[in-house]
Amino acid sequence: MAGSVPPALQLRDLTALEERHPDLVVEVAHPKIIHESGAQILHHANLLVGSPSALADQTTEQQLLEASKRWGHTVFVARGALWGSEDISRLDAAGGLQSLRVTMATHPDGFRLEGPLAAAHSSGPRTVLYEGPVRGLCPLAPRNSNTMAAAALAAPSLGFDRVIGVLVADLSLTDMHVVDVELLGPPGPSGRSFAVHTHRENPAQPGAVTGSATVTAFWHSLLGCCQLSSRPGIHLC
Structure with a gap:
């Protein structure tokens, strides 16, 4: 992030997420982020998952569903390259x-x-x-x-x-x-x-790893979920 994101906007410790009062956290890194921190993020904000392969792990999926229901935040999943x-x-x-x-x-x-x-x-x-x-x-x-x-x-x-x-x-x-x-x-x-x-x-x-059209599709998923109200559960967008 150095040189591209101002230091004041960088969050290097997810335990400090609450201090930023986010509405939506977007994951575009690796499913490991969802495995390790997805439920924690849902305590504070809606979550847009850019690595839906993380949900193949049944423990992770259950943790996200429970956290979503408990805190009233939504797990949005970007459809990416899936047509139709x-x-x-x-x-x-x-x-x-x-x-x-x-x-x-x-x-x-x-x-x-x-x-x-x-x-x-x-x-x-x-x-x-x-x-x-x-x-x-x-x-x-x-x-x-x-x-x-x-x-x-x-x-x-x-x-x-x-x-x-x-x-x-x-x-x-x-x-x-x-x-x-x-x-x-x-x-x-x-x-x-x-x-x-x-x-x-x-x-x-x-x-x-990612094709050019997928980036555009993800951007529209991001815009779309920002227009939706929070509701518990996992939802494609």
């Missing part, structure tokens, strides 16, 4: 969402992987590094699974355990992140199921 989140939520609320699969592909240099995935290597021009429940992916790729985590929150009937996340290393995608969202809904009279497949190409600097 409102439509997913509507279909889920109507009881029609049967399956949801989110695939994120980019160049290997754009990944920040942990645990067993940190040692994963591309075996060809396009390699699937992970395919399975989003809950299992989030701790291994906390900075590359936020779109999938947002999808799990948009579809609570499926949640982190039944929304499928796929992480793909693609050597050809040097300057973009590609997100495919595939969902199936209820079958119609003919027996064929309702289906949607969106394909999003997000320009990105080589090696970047």
